[in-house]
Amino acid sequence: MPFTAKPIVGGDAFDQACEIGRAADAELALLADAADQAACLRRHWDAIIGLGWTTTAIPEDAGGAGGDISDLAALVGGAGRGGLPLPIATSCGVLPHLLVEHAEVLTALAEGRARIALVPAEAAIDNAAAAPQLADGRLTGTVVGIETPPDPTHALLVVGDALLLVPAGATGVGVTRYQRIDGRPSADWRFVGVAVDPAWILAHGEGVTHRAAAARDLGALLTCIESVSAAGALIEQTIEYLLNRVQFGVPLATHQALRHRVAEMYVEYETLRGLAAQALRSVGAGDPGAWRDIAFAKLRLGEGGRFIAQSTIQCHGGMGMTEGLQAIRLARRIMMAEFEYGDRSVQARRLLDDAARRAA
């Protein structure tokens, strides 16, 4: 019996997310037109809202399901395996964490009235562009490549020490929407002297900075869990392909070079899985050093995840260069995960600074 990956956190939520992910991925693969794809993603987003996914981590007294980190892990794990190209980690985990003191916004998020894109303080900007800044009540700056839900209604920005919820339709806000390489809805946001309504400033001060840092770690952890889950599916599908693809009269799976490549993928996968599971346990136990476990997992994801993704492409030969296979779409997703919630250099910097601090 060939390899089947076990989820880090399984259960009904995992299975449901995986099933929806697969369905969405399969439907999208048949659509060539960007508008059709956007409509398809929107339909799935609305279905997810109907299923209450965004309420998972919202506290019960704020009308949510009051779930914990393992409930989120099940959800993002399933979505990762299925290849669901929607911002599940951000919308179900990171945003509720940032908005925990803002019940009205949470309710709007949970009910699907607000479709919120997160613009963190470290969001990418083009060279020579200015990061968003708030001065004299006006917001100015441009960020690029921001993952969004379909048809975003708001951007939630961390600017300096302020948490800011800006309507997408406000005067001076320019949103250029497109689909990212991993199929996710995405946008560049341009803020040109946007007059900030005081009601948009949800909070400011040190609390915002701390909460934003914790939210980023949560996002990094969920991204790791999602990617590990996707990596497991990649190995399964690569094995399946090698067992069935016949060249020179024998299945590719008979060649030791390819078998060893898959064994190496598996070792990377297990290492990543161990790191992500350890980080999940630390977060669950409230360990103050949990950020370190998360940073190590995300750091390794950059190396190991990419190795698995690239090996998948290589083992599929010419088919590995096409969009036709789910394995290859998942490989692109893992490639993108590197750039979410702090890439390798960001995590390495934090960990090296920490090591230096401890040595001193």
Place this chain on the structure above:
Amino acid sequence: MAAPIDYGAFREEVRDFAMTRCPPEIRAVVATYRKLSRKVWYPWQKILFAHGWGAPGWPREYGGTGWDLKQRHIFDEVMAECDCPPQYHHGLRHLGPVIIEYGSEEQKRRFLPGILNGEDWWCQGYSEPGAGSDLASLRTAARREGDEYIVEGQKTWTSHAHESDWMYTLVRTSKEAKKQQGISLLLIPLNSPGITIRPIRTIDGWHHVNEVFLDQVRVPVANRVGEEGQGWTYGKFLLERERLGGANVAPALKNLERTRTLLAQELADPRHALKRSLLEERLLMAEAELRGAQALGQEAVAATMEGRPLGLLPSVLKLSTSVTSQHVAEIALDAMGERLAPRFRPTDAAGANAEAPGIEWIQNYMYGRVRTIYGGSSEVQKNVIAKQLFGS
């Protein structure tokens, strides 16, 4: 019902013992990568034995501690963290459990106490020139003559043979269709007439492995463990028990910490700033891999305690920690190599600079190459993993 074990308190107890009872000169040998020999191990085993901790893995009735697997894992971890030598394993971890499981009462009485108190030193006579990864191809033959076996053949890669009293030895007692059959396990005193031990010169400059020639060596039949022809089963039993060996990542993490300190000291001068930051980043990547292995090691311990199968975990751990340990050794080499690698000498060479301070880092790098070769080479592990993953 017994009270639940307080593992945190146990860890502290072991740490306290290690720090107060393991002599500093022994810890210094470990911390500076000097060769562990009987001379270092013996006094440490005596101390452990006197404390009742001579055999962490054995049942109480044979003088063991009766610890559960998690306690043993903690013990191994703390020992590594405190620079205490890992216990000499051939008697305690390899042969001892086989004798306990399959040995006669007389063999238990004769051999277990000497292993426990460190008086008897054992080595393993398994590999042969024609039987490495493919151990079952071994050809050293034992012919029965009355109440003795006459053993003829050659063993190789025999670690510590030059400082051992005994060799537990796999020999062929009959030729069967299946090469795993017809193998027996004999306990051979190394002072027997007909035994010649020759050192093998290895690239790390240490003498640890040997060739052992057996020329018409007479071994009493009473020194055979278990049934004739069942040696392969006993060998496998031993390997099964060792499958968790890779779960202890603590020595590798300790080594990584030492290397981090080395980088800070060796490359403190600002002219080394770029080199230092490049090496520190590589070390961090290695740390991430080791932490992943550490998490998998804990999974393996938990699975074993709950009676769940280990699956591919031992192979994954062996493969990943061996490679990562080599990366760490390479980082130290790159930090020191420019000024120290040229001074590294072949085996037993003397002369100017032969003992240059820090030379052990170069030696450690050379020695480390064996990690992906012994105990099932990386290639063998990949075969094992692939076979399972592909279903055939």
